[in-house]
Amino acid sequence: MSIAAAIGDTIEDEPKPPPPSTNKGRKFTAYLLMLPGMLWLAIFFVIPLVALFMTSLQTPVPGGEVGQFQQTFSFSNYAETLTDDTYYIPLIRSFIYSGIATILALLIGYPLAYAIAFKGGKYRNLLLVMVIAPFFVSFILRTIAWRQILADEGPVVAVLRVIGVVGETGGIYPSAFAVIMGLTYNFLPFMTLPIYASLERVDPKLIEASGDLYAKPMTGFFKVTFPLSLPGVVAGTLLTFIPAAGDYVNAALLGRPSNTMIGNRIEYTFLSVNDYPTAAVLSFILMATILIMVLIYIRRVGTEDLV
């Protein structure tokens, strides 16, 4: 099944409508409607992508200044970058951090979405607004606020010191833990909202039917509610994992140099070292790896449980 199908509505309540008629006029209208989107994609996605790819194959101008490159087709740029541990370690670290953050966001976001959908009652809309309320504050500001929260004088450390998880002088910021917390927090709404959307559409009659058919509430949840909410879970995990893997703000603001993620490396290589080809190579590798991981993920979930 396709990515679009996983993110979108895969549970069909009705049989598919008959294929649209091949009427010429209608076809023309359909193309006309697609035109702006296609143009937009071409100008702002395809062309930069090609440009980026070309950049990734460039080599320095012999004897030139820093930041001067010429167009070549040096595919060895990829091999060199992939074998350089100053690059592939942050890449692996990115996937570990964003993977953990995605799991945490799922563990927090699913119950949250469930509670809003099934127990929210008349406060549903208010609760949903509260989920997206953080978006009214800039991403960077929110992340900086986490410094305060996790700082040595902050409330979290105070509590952790009392219960003895952290030593008298110990702290949790800056650290990998802080980066993962930041990622989890920042992408939680992207996890919660799609899950909420698919839970909200689960017919309560189906849950009643499972109880009627001898399923205890927990069993009913795992056999009926959860499988029916899988499209939301797939969408939510993708919307969390993909941007989190490429994120550099959280690592920059909440981590140490030893916690850098691939986003930070790309930024550094591009803006500070002015090594544009390597930055482009890293971007491409990141993109390709994410794409492969996502495809494997959707394939697995898709063939096993999705409708």
Add this chain to the structure above:
Amino acid sequence: MAKKTDITKAEGDLYLENLTKSFGDFTAVDDLSLQVPQGSFFALLGPSGCGKTTTLRMVSGLEDPTAGRIRIGDADITHEKPYKRPVNTVFQNYALFPHMTIWDNVAFGLKRRGIKDVKKQVDDALELIQLTQVAQRKPTQLSGGQQQRVALARAIVNRPAVLLLDEPLGALDLKLRRQMQLELKRIQTEVGLTFIHVTHDQEEAMTMADTVAVMNNGIIEQMGAPTQLYESPDTAFVANFLGQSNLFPATVVEVDGEDLVLEDPDGSFRMPKSRMGRNVSTDRGARVLVGVRPEKINIAALDAAAAGPADGNFVDGVVEATSFLGVSTQYEVRTPGGEIINVFAQNLDSQDLLPVASQVRLTWKPIHGFVLDGRQDIEAGVEIDPDALVVS
């Protein structure tokens, strides 16, 4: 403490005792009591919103009664969790699990109870509903009638002590519905389970059920065999809701032995006391409603009938409208007292059709009529049948 009986294995008659359910200050089911014998086909019949679904939901455990008790045999299940009750439901819109195959849907209940031999039982159930060939499909790939049968199989396969069917045929078209009625009846006879079938289609209730309970505004108006309800309704609601009735107001003149002497604007007549419904007062001057079913009235041209005084009750009138229905002809006759009386006359000889404006005499045997309490709404239960509108 005595060992608790295993609720999941309870069997016997189903008893609802003074069952009440209120939502806020609205009482959906009001002090309802009834007994459903084990193995019977019981129909709960009533108009929309009268509390049928609420009653079923209390039996299945999806709704907690405000007061009263529910028992299966000796086991009290009033506040038992739904998943512990030996009760299964065929839901109003089937509620099949869309992410599972038909086979898995049917196997769901058996698997939850850890039954061995799931495969054979599921296969048998699919055979019973004749859908073995679609076992591996998803519910959305079935027609409405097929989904309906799957919902039935999914419930029946568990052999519950009581099977609840909430308007299971409501979403089907008329023809398919008639077919499924026969099918349901066949399956019930075959498996011998107690069926409680909720419907607002009186014909469906009467053709299928051993016992029909007519429900209105959260109470049971009358309960009994279909013929008993039809021939001897207790209330105006039952008389009108089950089939058609001619009801006209009259007053009690006197009680003469086994007969009640009544009078109305068209004259006086006699009805046997044995034909009285609930709460009828026989005091002199008490108001009553007299009812006769349209098919029990004999209609004849006045000149032919006037040879002598008629046997039984009679009234003369003028034909105001006729409609030819094939098996019968429907006449609307206006009496001198201003009543409109409906008559269904069997079509024996089409030459005998009486034209509009003919003078006619209507006769009926007193034993074919019934007398009801005159303080009720004469129009109670008169309904426009939605199906009739669809077909015609």
